[in-house]
Amino acid sequence: MFEQWLGKQLRSPRGILAKWVASYMETGNHDINEWTIQLLDVRPHERILEIGTGSGAALCRIAEQLESGKACGIDSSKSMVKQSLRRTRNIREEGKAELKLGYAENIPFDDRSFHKVFSVHTIYFWTDVQQALKEIYRVMQLDGTLYLSIHLKDQMKKSKKTKDFALYTEEQIKRQLEESHFREITVHMRKNDCCITAVK
Template sequence: MFEQWLGKQLRSPRGILSKWIASYMETGNHDINEWSIQLLDVQPYDRILEIGTGGGAALSRIAEKLETGKACGIDSSKSMVKRSLRRTRYLREEGKAEIKHGYAENIPFEDRVFHKVFSVHTLYFWTDPDQALKEIYRVLQIDGTVFLAVHLKEQMKKSKKTDDFTLYSEEQIRHLLEKHHFREINVHMYKNYCCVTAAK
């Protein structure tokens, strides 16, 4: 019962325990976030979008590396957006960060504004992955790169909290990206993590 409740909260934290959920995710995602940031190879001028900012830990780390660039983030949970806004206040004041409430299927940014778009552990929750990838393609600049970091299907099936998740294999992610005209698809593995990257 607890595992199923936790799974629903991970999808979109809300309520009085949302702070605890945010801390739980931040601790649990620390390694994969750090690895994903390394893969992003952040440049001082980069404009980067994170889909699913959670409490803003990864986005803050990225924004601190920027000079003329900007780290933007969206999250479907209003509780997480508020938490991210508090965490990134000084970075936003410096013009290095921006946080909005939003969904992968309807990204609240204009066309071709990002060099890189990344997402850690949110692919499972997208209600319409085809529409989400269309949106990612739309907001990426030509030659921009998407980074999708996940636990793979066989690993995730072992936990009851993932009963309501949509799980993906490496090949399924690759197929989705090919379907939406992404190219130069590569698969990176680290510990139990997988990150599939592709260029527009």
């Protein structure tokens, strides 16, 4: 029962325990977030979008590496956006970050806004993967790169909390990316983690 409740909360934390869920996610995602940020190879001038900011930990890490660039983020949970806004107040005041309530399927940013887009552990919750990839493609600059980090499907299936998640193999994601006109698709592996990169 608890595992299923937690799975629903991971999709979109809300209610009095949202703060605890955010802390749980931040701890559990720390290693894959750090690995993904390494792969991003952040440049000081870049505009980078995170889909699914959670409490804003990864966004803060990226903003630290920016000078003229900007770290932007969206999350579908009002509770998470509130937490992220509190956490990123200083870097937002410096003009290095921007946060909005939003969904992968309807990204509230202009065409060709970002050099890089990344997302860690959110594709399981997208209601329409093709529409989400279409939106990501739209907001990316030409030659921009997408980074999608996940746990492998077989690993995720072992947990009761992922019962209602939409799980994908790296091959399934690669196929979706190809159908959405992405190119130079590469699979990076680390233990049970997988990051799939693709260029517009």
